[in-house]
Amino acid sequence: MDLHVIGPLATPAERAAVDAVLGPPTSGWAGGRRDSGIDGHAARGGHAARSQRDLLLPVLHAVQARIGWISQPALNYVCRRLTIPPAEAYGVATFYALFSTRPRPPVVAHVCDDIACRLAGAEDVCGDLERSVGPAGEAGVEGQATWLRSPCLGLCERAPAAMFTMAGEAPLSFSAAPVDAVGVTARLGLPAGAGAPGPSDGDVRRSVPQVGQSGLRLLARIGVADPTSLESYREHGGYRALARALELGPERVIAEVTAARLVGRGGAAFPTGRKWAAVATAEGRPKYVVCNADESEPGTFKDRVLLEHDPFAVVESMTIEAFAVGAQQGYLYVRGEYPLAEARVANAIAQARAAGLLGGDILGAGLAFDIELRRGAGAYICGEETALFESIEGRRGEPRNKPPFPVEVGLFGKPTAVNNVETLVNVPLILATDGGGTAYAATGTEGSTGPKLFCLSGHVARPGVYEVEFGATLGELLALGGGVPGGRSVRAILLGGAAGVFVGPEALEMPLTLEATRAAGATLGSGVVMVFDETADMAGTLRRIAQFFRDESCGQCVPCRVGTARQEELLARLASDRPNGSRADELALLRDIGRAMRDASICGLGQTASSAIESALARPELVSA
Amino acid sequence: MTDGLSQDRDPAPDVRVPAADTAPAAQPTSEIVLKPAARPSRIPRPPAEPVRAPVEVTIDGVALVVPQGSTILDACRAEGIDTPTLCYLENLTPVNVCRVCVVEVTGARVLVPACSRRVEPGMEIQTDSERVRHSRRMVLEFLGSSVDLSTAPAARGYIERYAAEPGRYGPPAEPAAPGKRDDREPGHHHAPSGSTAENVFQPVKVDNNLYVRDYSKCILCYKCVEACGEDAQNTFAIAIAGRGFDARVSTEQDVVLPESACVYCGNCIGVCPTGALMFSSEFEMRAAGTWDESVQTVTDTICPYCGVGCTLSLHVQDNEIVKVTSPLDSSITEGHLCVKGRFGFEFVQSRGEPQPDA
Ligand SMILES: Cc1cc2nc3c(=O)[nH]c(=O)nc-3n(C[C@H](O)[C@H](O)[C@H](O)COP(=O)(O)O)c2cc1C
Ligand code: SF4
Ligand code: SF4
Ligand code: SF4
Ligand code: FES
Ligand code: FES
Secondary structure, X not given: OOOOOOOOOOOHHHHHHHHHHHOOOOOOOOOOOXXXXXXXXXXXXXHHHHOOHHHHHHHHHHHHHHHOOOOHHHHHHHHHHHOOOHHHHHHHHOOOOOOOOXXXXXXXXXXXXXXXXXXXXHHHHHHHHHHHOOOOOOOEOOOOEEEEEEOOOOOHHHOOOEEEEEOOOOOEXXXXXXXXXXXXXXXXXXXXXXXXXXXXXXXXXXXXXXOOOOOOOOOOOOOOOOOOOHHHHXXXXXXXXXXHHHHHOHHHHHHHHHHOXXXXXXXXXXXXXXXXXXHHHOOOXXXXXXXXXXOOOOOOOHHHHHHHHOHHHHHXXXXXXXXXXXOOEEEEEEOOOOHHHHHHHHHHHHHHHHOOOOEEEEOOOOEEEXXXXXXXXXXXXXXXXXXXXXXXXXXXXXXXXXXXXXXXXXXXXXXXXXXXXXXXXXXXHHHHOOOHHHHHHOOEOOOOEOEEEEEEEEOXXXXXXXXXXXXXXHHHHHHHOOOOHHHOOEEEEEEOOOOOEEEOHHHHHOEOOHHHHHHOOOOOOOOEEEEEEOOOOHHHHHHHHHHHHHHHOOOOOHHHHHHHHHHHHHHHHHHOOOOOOXXXXXXXXXXXXXXXXXXXXXXXXXHHOOHHHHHHHOOHHHHOO | OOOOOOOOOOOOOOOOOOOOOOOHHHOOHHHOOOOOOXXXXXXXXXXXXXXXXXXEEEEOOEEEEEEOOOEHHHHHHHOOOOOOOOOOOOOOOOOOOOOOOEEEEOOOOOOEEOOOOEOOOOOEEEXXXXXXXXXXXXXXXXXXXXXXXXXXXXHHHHHHHOOOOHHHHOOEOOOOOOOHHHHOOOOOOOOOOOOOEOOOOOOOEOOOOOEEEOHHHOOOOOHHHHHHOOOOOOOOOOEEEOOHXXXXXXXXXXXXXXXXXXXXXXXXXXXXXXXXXXXXXXXXHHHHOOOOHHHOEEEEEEOOOOOOOOEEEEEEEOOEEEEEEOOOOOOOOOOOOXXXXXXXXXXXXXXXXXXXXX
């Protein structure tokens, strides 16, 4: 491959941002000063540079954070440093919503207009911003700032939400929720980087109303232990499970997890023990563990709460997983819209490393393992495990066709155990309690063992993350959240997120278990329970869901790329009451589209893109009063 | 991994290397003597095809034995079942994105792409169930309603075969203004009214005199990207940019081809299934209404330019070469050429007086 690079040179600031990640260039080939002595006699770059391809996203992040957008000269410089063809790098940069390849002001408010925030008045916020700052995406505030609409920011319990990114020499990003237009405008007016509020976690009780209650297992440390201190984590039971794991040995750790009948909490409910055993016995070397913290399913925020308030637990759990499957390197991929979670996890990794709990000889037991933190850049699809691998590898987040499955061919083509954040933090519970896996399996129900986090949002008095044992009913969960406020009644509940299913008030009796939801044709998905009362704008909600999938489809396969667009158009026709043919014709067409997306799409995004919409439209009473 | 030659190659070169117990640094480099390998005493032959275990499957109720490692598509072809394909080509790595080849496998939750899924023992495959027909029809409707298929006879044939009705999504939306589709940002689009069907229509890109890019006709099959990059040319001048419905084939920053890394091998034209990428000669003749494949002849010959000796297929109309391809099954080219063989044919047509040397 010949690198063909054209156009002006990157500015010193752009180069500095790149060099801060990669170090200074060592040759003319890599974009440094040409030294005829070195460069004239040896080919530089080549494999050594190409093998750094996985640094593409971190470098693009660095440029975006320093300048506020990624210019062609900056991209060219990145390409020379990493030996990436510019067309490919451009393809990657234009895939992710948090990167801009066109000029953008340094300060940007990403204002959530997704389902939960709509219920909390996000459209009013956006309308006000249009009047005060200008149309979305256009530079306002003397060219220094702009605002953009954003899909769910994972702050639904405090809706409406916004995330701010401020580019500059000391770049900053932070979230704010709840916000109104005045709050957004005030933050947009701040000089970039200077004097802006630091990351704030709000009041943890707002996010986790159960804080401090006895009997909590997954949330026991939240709001109790100091999430920035390893010492505090250890005082509250941390790292006992790893010690126990080292005593047991890898096979017995997997046996305990299998006996616990732990299944994945990322949405697919795959048995974790089976996944680990498959990776442990897979032939390829090296092996990897990946923690999926991309949490972007609208309505989901449980992983954010765990990452922000119990980050050491995630680090410890990944270490146990690595020990069990025989991996020495782990990646934690956190979505780009979670600045506080990212900072807390980075701190936890650094402290663990300093204390010898990550590194070459963990706890003096000869265990070698370390974790690299990777940040997503605004792409829901990167939560799909194979898209996540592509993203870590520095590519467009396009899911791979399966088989082969990640346990055999995963990250960098090697056997990989990928698990959700919540799944992982169950592992120390299993190991550190007396009775191990068997005792764990005795909690919950026969088909769904252990505790479970639910993300309660929408029209409830106290939205937030709730821990219940599998088996509690939907009505009981709602009661924990204080029920529907204002004496109004439930019209519909969205289970499992945008990729989930709407159910009606009759489902309040339904136990929240995998088996009961499956039997009812519903799903628990990622643990979303979003409540819509009789005043909710359901037609608008459905259109927002359709818009979400149209925006987030990677665009690779025809059924999803075009099907999600056709589905959104169809809902627009229904909303404006101008159907092609009759309304019944449109509903039949919607079913045709949905069926093809479900059957023929490559990945779960396309396969579930019509699920919630179809479930609602099949029952008119859920949609219109 | 054997390369076929290494198994019984002639005597290993005489290389004296330091013994394991001496430190390499202590060994003066001048003492390492490298002799070239003796010439092979016979003409190297490719390794024998590995024996592939037979796998039993059933396709549409018929039991069949195919070699291990075959794809379902291979098996269907062996059985004479005509499976539609758009993004598959023998000389490219399957990307399985168009999904028009999907088949039903008993026990699988979703349909599987025949072009890339390998057979497994006992697989029960249905290629013409109602489920399969439905998905194929919808994929074709989706393409037919969003892409200009006027120069894609294969796709149009499938549309007829599966009775797809691209018209049922409403009239097509207005074409995008020049460059506008290339400007779209991921995660943001204007909410549609639904009164028209969104599509990829846009002005054709004419920015060099060898070939044109008419992305109104692009079904995003990834073939050109593969041919330009890993699977053939290793130039990587084009890649997929953007996301979702706004995904498109693009040079870096959408620059014109002469500014891009393109080397004009034309291998992308050779693999494009829809005529989105087209010789300028063909494009201009079509515009003038003079393109007529029924009177064209195709003559295979050898490229006159270099010692590789690629097979060229000259497409000739009215005694003029109108485009050049190479047979997919040519063991030398596998369908791919370089700029000289692909486009350097004009001299054949200079029948005037020889030009004096400059
Ligand atoms: C479109 C899509 C998005 C997904 N997003 C996430 C996510 O944000 N977090 C997650 O843990 N799993 C997500 N998943 C599921 C993952 O592919 C994978 O199944 C999961 O990470 C496995 O972990 P688990 O077994 O612990 O659940 C997503 C799947 C799809 C199809
Ligand atoms: S289903 Fe959608 S998101 Fe998944 S691979 Fe296909 S186009 Fe991409
Ligand atoms: S231009 Fe042709 S080959 Fe390239 S993706 Fe589009 S249809 Fe496929
Ligand atoms: S097409 Fe190119 S490589 Fe092939 S014989 Fe002609 S000049 Fe040589
Ligand atoms: S944060 Fe706005 S919908 Fe989730
Ligand atoms: S031919 Fe199989 S998916 Fe395109």
